[in-house]
Amino acid sequence: MKKILAVLLGTGFMTASLYGCHNSTAVGTAPKGQASDKKIIRVSESFALQTLDPHLDYQGWYTSIYGVTETLFHMNDQSTVTPLLAESASANGAVWSIRLNEKAFFSNGDPVTPDMVIRNLKEAGEINFRFSNFTKYTYAVVDKYTFTIDTGTIYPMLINDLASPELAIADLDHSGDKKTGLVATGPFVISSFEPGGTIEVARNEQYWNGKAKLDGAVFYYMPEAGTSFLAIQNGEIDTYTSVTSDAAEQYRKEPETYTLTTIPATRLQFYILNENRMNASLRKATNLTIDSKAIGAYLNGTVSETVGPFGPSASYGKVTKAKPDVKAAKALLEGDGYTINSDGYYEKDGKVLSIHLAYYAARSLDTLAALMQEQLKEVGIHVVLTCEEDPDGTYIATGDFDIGLFCMISDKAGDPYYFINCTLADGAPYNCGGFKNDQVQLMIKELETETDTNKRAQLANQVIQTAIDEDAFGYVALFNKITVTRNGVKGVAENNPFDFYFLSADTDMD
Structure with missing residues (x-):
C-alpha cells in the first residue's frame, strides 16, 4: 500500500527541496510603482478569469474572492445563511418578501434598489443555466427597500440560492458589458484587469459596510502549485489556498514565517x-x-x-x-x-x-x-x-x-x-x-x-x-481547504469552508 502511494504521490506533487530557499522580500510590496507604505496583499490564483461578469458560468466565485461582488445573503463559517445586502427575508407560501439593507450602496454611490436586484436575478437566470429558475419567478417591487419573489410553488431553499456568488448584485446601468468593467458593492473595486492574467483591486472608498483595512490586492495567475510555493518562499506573494500536502509539510516546519489553516x-x-x-x-x-x-x-x-x-x-x-x-x-x-x-x-x-x-x-x-x-x-x-x-x-x-x-x-x-x-x-x-x-x-x-x-x-x-x-x-x-499566509496576514476567509470567499473589509496584514 505504501509503495503504491509513494509512486502516486511522487508523480503528483513536487517536493519542497526542489524549490530552493526563500529570500526576505518585504510583505505587501505595492505593484506598478504604487507607494510602498500601502497595504497591498499579493495572492496567487489558479484560475484565469476571462470576464468580470459575475453571472456567467462560475465567474462570480472569483469576483467574490477578489472582494468586488456581494450577494443578498452570505454563508458564514458555520455554513449558515446570514443577511448581507438583504436585511431580512420571509416566506408566505410560495411568496418571499425580501427587504434590502438600507445602507447598501454600489461603489459609485448609487443605492441598491429592489428594481436593480430584480434585474440582476433575471439576467443571471438568462445567461446561467444553473439559475434558470430565476427566469420563471414573478417579481414585484413593494417599496423603496422591499420586493417579493413568487416562486410558484413553496421553495424553502431560495435564500440559499441567493447566497450563491453567481447571483451577485451589480449596477447594470454603469458596468458596461461587464467584460472588463464592473460596478458592484464589495469592499474593493477593480483597478486593473488583464483577462487571463493579473488582476488588481483597490479599496472601495464608498463601501457601505465599513472601510476596508487593506489598500488593495493583486491576484497573480499561477496555475501550477509549485509556482505558488516558490513565489511565497521568495516573498513575491503573501497567501494562497489549495496548498499541496508537500508544501503544507514545509510550511509547518517554518512557524516563524507561515500560518497554515486546514479545514x-x-x-x-x-x-x-x-x-x-x-x-x-x-x-x-x-x-x-x-x-x-x-x-x-x-x-x-x-x-x-x-x-x-x-x-x-x-x-x-x-x-x-x-x-x-x-x-x-x-x-x-x-x-x-x-x-x-x-x-x-x-x-x-x-x-x-x-x-x-x-x-x-x-x-x-x-x-x-x-x-x-x-x-x-x-x-x-x-x-x-x-x-x-x-x-x-x-x-x-x-x-x-x-x-x-x-x-x-x-x-x-x-x-x-x-x-x-x-x-x-x-x-x-x-x-x-x-x-x-x-x-x-x-x-x-x-x-x-x-x-x-x-x-x-x-x-x-x-x-x-x-x-x-x-x-x-x-x-x-x-x-x-488549505490556506497558507505569511505571519501577520489575517482574515482571508481561511476558516470558511466555501471556496468563493477570500478578501473582505476585515482582511489585514501587519
Whole structure:
C-alpha cells in the first residue's frame, strides 16, 4: 500500500527541496510603482478569469474572492445563511418578501434598489443555466427597500440560492458589458484587469459596510502549485489556498514565517455501490473494508475523512456508519459461500469474486481508486479498475460498474437538498446504482417544501442514514481547504469552508 502511494504521490506533487530557499522580500510590496507604505496583499490564483461578469458560468466565485461582488445573503463559517445586502427575508407560501439593507450602496454611490436586484436575478437566470429558475419567478417591487419573489410553488431553499456568488448584485446601468468593467458593492473595486492574467483591486472608498483595512490586492495567475510555493518562499506573494500536502509539510516546519489553516470544505469524494450487480452482503462487506481514515492519512492532509456527505458541524451532518471491520467483511462473504483460493482471493463455484471499479482521474480519484483496490485485495476481493474521461457520459449514464467513484460539491449553499436530490431521488443522475426506498422518496419530497430549518436537518439526516445503512453509497472524504499566509496576514476567509470567499473589509496584514 505504501509503495503504491509513494509512486502516486511522487508523480503528483513536487517536493519542497526542489524549490530552493526563500529570500526576505518585504510583505505587501505595492505593484506598478504604487507607494510602498500601502497595504497591498499579493495572492496567487489558479484560475484565469476571462470576464468580470459575475453571472456567467462560475465567474462570480472569483469576483467574490477578489472582494468586488456581494450577494443578498452570505454563508458564514458555520455554513449558515446570514443577511448581507438583504436585511431580512420571509416566506408566505410560495411568496418571499425580501427587504434590502438600507445602507447598501454600489461603489459609485448609487443605492441598491429592489428594481436593480430584480434585474440582476433575471439576467443571471438568462445567461446561467444553473439559475434558470430565476427566469420563471414573478417579481414585484413593494417599496423603496422591499420586493417579493413568487416562486410558484413553496421553495424553502431560495435564500440559499441567493447566497450563491453567481447571483451577485451589480449596477447594470454603469458596468458596461461587464467584460472588463464592473460596478458592484464589495469592499474593493477593480483597478486593473488583464483577462487571463493579473488582476488588481483597490479599496472601495464608498463601501457601505465599513472601510476596508487593506489598500488593495493583486491576484497573480499561477496555475501550477509549485509556482505558488516558490513565489511565497521568495516573498513575491503573501497567501494562497489549495496548498499541496508537500508544501503544507514545509510550511509547518517554518512557524516563524507561515500560518497554515486546514479545514474540511464542501467537495466530497464518494462511491456508488451498484445494487443491480452487487448483493447486500457484498455491498456491506465493501463498506466494512474501505477505511476512510487510512485513505485520509495516505492523502497526507489534503482530505478529511467523513461519515456522510456533509461536514459534521452542519446540523444536517449528524449521521453514523460502522467502523472498518475486515473480520466482519470476511464473515459476510463466507456466509455467501465464498472461500479463499491459493491466490488470496475469494471464489465460489470456481469463479473468483471480481468487481469492476470505474473512476475518472481528476480530484485525486485515481489515487482513491488505487487505494480502494488495495484495501479490497487485502480482504480477498479482486478489483478491476477502469478509468474514463467523462464519467457523466459513460459509467454514470450507463450504470456499467460495480463501484463508481465520483466527486462533487455536496454542500452547495448551506442546505442538504441539492446533494440529496442529485444522488438519492428516483431518476436522479447520480442515483445510478439501483437504490430504491419508498420512505426515502417521501422524505425527499417533504424536504423539498419543508420550511422549518430543524425539520429539514432531521429529514436530511434520516435520508442519508438510510442510504448508509442500506450500503447504497460510501462517503469517503471531504477535500480540505488549505490556506497558507505569511505571519501577520489575517482574515482571508481561511476558516470558511466555501471556496468563493477570500478578501473582505476585515482582511489585514501587519
